[in-house]
Amino acid sequence: MTELSAKYGPVFSFKCGQFDVVVINQWKFIKEALANEHLLGRPKETTIPGVIEHASLIEMSGESWKQQRRVALTVLRDVGLGKSEMEDSIRDQIKSFTEVIKSSEGKPITVADKLFLSVSNNISKLVFGQTSAYDDPASLLMAKMMPEAGKMKFFNVQQFMPIIANLVIKLNLFNMTEIISHIRKFESHILDEVNIHKTKNTDDNSIKDYIDGFLHEISKRQNEKDSTFHVNTLQRNAALFYFAGSDTITTTLQWMMFYLVKYPEYQNKIREEIKQTIGLNRQPENVDRKQMPFTMAFIYETLRHSSLVPLNILRRATEDTKVGDFSIPKDSLVTFNFWSVHRDPNLWDNPELFKPERFLNEDKSKAIKPPYLIPFSGGRRVCPGESFAYLQLFLYLVSFLQQFEISAEPGKDIHLESVQNFVTRKKELPNLIFKSVD
Ligand code: HEM
Numbered sequence: 326m327t328e329l330s331a332k333y334g335p336v337f338s339f340k341c342g343q344f345d346v347v348v349i350n351q352w353k354f355i356k357e358a359l360a361n362e363h364l365l366g367r368p369k370e371t372t373i374p375g376v377i378e379h380a381s382l383i384e385m386s387g388e389s390w391k392q393q394r395r396v397a398l399t400v401l402r403d404v405g406l407g408k409s410e411m412e413d414s415i416r417d418q419i420k421s422f423t424e425v426i427k428s429s430e431g432k433p434i435t436v437a438d439k440l441f442l443s444v445s446n447n448i449s450k451l452v453f454g455q456t457s458a459y460d461d462p463a464s465l466l467m468a469k470m471m472p473e474a475g476k477m478k479f480f481n482v483q484q485f486m487p488i489i490a491n492l493v494i495k496l497n498l499f500n501m502t503e504i505i506s507h508i509r510k511f512e513s514h515i516l517d518e519v520n521i522h523k524t525k526n527t528d529d530n531s532i533k534d535y536i537d538g539f540l541h542e543i544s545k546r547q548n549e550k551d552s553t554f555h556v557n558t559l560q561r562n563a564a565l566f567y568f569a570g571s572d573t574i575t576t577t578l579q580w581m582m583f584y585l586v587k588y589p590e591y592q593n594k595i596r597e598e599i600k601q602t603i604g605l606n607r608q609p610e611n612v613d614r615k616q617m618p619f620t621m622a623f624i625y626e627t628l629r630h631s632s633l634v635p636l637n638i639l640r641r642a643t644e645d646t647k648v649g650d651f652s653i654p655k656d657s658l659v660t661f662n663f664w665s666v667h668r669d670p671n672l673w674d675n676p677e678l679f680k681p682e683r684f685l686n687e688d689k690s691k692a693i694k695p696p697y698l699i700p701f702s703g704g705r706r707v708c709p710g711e712s713f714a715y716l717q718l719f720l721y722l723v724s725f726l727q728q729f730e731i732s733a734e735p736g737k738d739i740h741l742e743s744v745q746n747f748v749t750r751k752k753e754l755p756n757l758i759f760k761s762v763d
Contacts, residue, residue: 326350326636327665336651342485344368345657348636349648350665352672352697358648359704364659365390366641373483375490376505380553381561383569386643389553396554397562398709400538401451406713411451415717416608418446418456419724425459426729426759433734433756436582441468441575447717448570452563453518454534463514470507471572475750477504479636515560536563570710573633574717576748580631581624581722582757584679585731587739591681595620596726596762605762609723611716617723621692622684624718628700630679635664635745637702663699664745672697729759 330337330350338347349358358364366386371377382393398406405411422443426436442464446456449464457464482499483490494501522536532538539559546552585592596605602616603609614621640659645652653659668676672695674683684692701708708714725731733739734756742752 326662327668330662330665336648338657341480341658342482343488344485345654347642347651347653347657347659348662349659350662352666352669354648354651355661355663355666355699356696356703358659358661359702361646361648362705363642363644363646364640364648364653365704365706366643368484368639368641368658369656370484370487373490373504373508374487375483375494376501376508377561379557379561381558381565383565383638385553386641393553393558393562394709396538396542397535397566400532400535400542401566403532404451404454404534404538406451411447412611412716412720414450414456415447415720416724418443419608419721423724423728427761429759431758431760433758435754435756437472437575437579437754438465438468440578441471441571444574444578444717444721445567445571447574447713448567450534452535452566452570454522454537463511466507466510467567467571470511471575472750473500473504473507474568475572475744475746475748477746479746484639511564512560515563516556518563519556519559535566539563569708570713572748573710574714576750577627577631577633577714577718578721579751579754580633581627581718582725582731583739583741583751583755584623584627584630585726586733586757587741588679589732591623592726592731595623595722599723599727603723605727609720609727611719613723614715614719618685618690618692619681620719620723622681624715624722625684625692625694625698626679626681627718629667629673629698631743631749632664632667633700633749634702634747635662635749637661637663638747640706661702663702666697666699669697726762728762730762732758732760734758 326348327350330348335351335354336347336349338345349355367384371380371384382390382397385393422439425439439459442457442459445464445467450456483493493499494505519536522540532541536559539554539562543554543556543559546554598617598619599605603613637660642653642655642657642659645655647653666672670676684694686693701711701714737755739755743749744752
């Protein structure tokens with residue numbers, strides 16, 4: 326997309342399957358597009374037409390999206406998002422995870438599955454009101470599904486040619502049978518959770534998690550015409566929060582570990598900052614971020630350099646509109662090329678280099694986040710998990726480096742090649758060695 330934009334200009338369009346797709350590049354135009362109220366819609370079909378019937382919040386447009394988003398954020402805040410108990414429970418999860426790593430002392434291990442299970446417990450606590458053990462079958466299924474789901478292409482036939490979606494399923498193209506079987510298993514697991522919450526709620530009306538809050542909203546709105554507050558939406562939203570809240574953080578933490586191994590000088594620098602502030606024994610707290618500018622600069626640089634979401638999740642123009650002098654007709658699908666902003670040489674000095682120092686002010690006492698660092702998008706549809714993500718990235722990173730020196734297997738180099746679909750993942754996940762810090 327960045328190469329096409331060099332040829333055809335910062336805002337260009339092309340036909341993809343049944344749709345006109347507009348790709349917006351360059352910070353100047355993306356900034357304008359993020360503030361454009363006619364570009365807040367999503368495609369009319371669900372992400373996998375023919376397989377996923379009911380839209381979740383991320384797939385909704387207009388009034389139903391506004392209501393679902395407002396209720397979700399209110400309930401999640403009420404049940405703990407952003408509160409000190411939530412931070413305590415994340416620290417507990419980190420403690421269990423680092424104990425598992427410690428037991429492998431010095432041996433090469435793959436952390437992907439266990440890290441996913443640890444991180445997913447943080448969002449599970451808010452959505453389902455509980456965490457799971459590392460051998461819980463439903464969570465293990467999810468951890469295994471992630472790399473598979475990650476193979477789905479951004480420009481995929483199902484979404485861009487919904488007219489033949491059923492044929493794709495029937496002919497089992499693109500491994501659809503397996504994908505559907507995973508989706509159905511997870512859906513039924515969530516439905517079980519909803520049913521458990523329903524029975525529990527007959528004698529206890531308190532709202533302890535997102536499912537409780539949503540069930541309460543369903544009963545409040547049962548006489549409302551065209552309400553999207555029903556169990557089908559609850560099931561889809563719960564799955565959305567679980568995935569959006571686990572896979573993104575797990576993958577970013579993996580990127581962090583690989584950068585730390587590739588550039589061990591930053592491991593030492595962050596550990597030095599930890600020693601001079603909170604020390605190696607006290608678990609980190611969110612407020613410590615202020616006194617740890619280099620650690621924050623490292624997190625910002627990881628988000629910039631890896632560009633976890635390279636192309637924004639598709640939006641849809643809900644009216645004819647304009648960005649700069651470029652006309653965007655109603656119902657065009659629109660994406661923002663975040664990767665191009667994060668690698669723009671007019672905004673960043675040597676953008677291809679991994680250099681956390683670029684985020685420090687002159688006397689290195691503060692990490693400054695420029696407005697064009699946009700891993701979470703921006704405007705009214707900005708990722709609602711942004712602060713939750715920063716909190717976890719900070720707590721996990723500091724905890725790892727308080728306890729371990731991380732390295733690759735002897736003789737093996739860490740390459741940083743990535744595969745970009747919906748999310749930027751590393752091509753291969755090499756084993757890592759965690760050695761306790763003396
Ligand atoms: C490093 C971590 C993360 C990154 C880079 C990220 C990035 C994004 C981006 C780019 C969007 C699209 C926004 C748009 O359309 O303009 C998005 C949407 C969303 N994210 Fe995140 N996200 C992260 C973590 C999380 C977490 C932890 C949660 C859960 C609490 C979450 C929940 C969501 C939801 C529900 C949406 C849909 C919002 C809507 O359509 O209104 N994300 N995220």
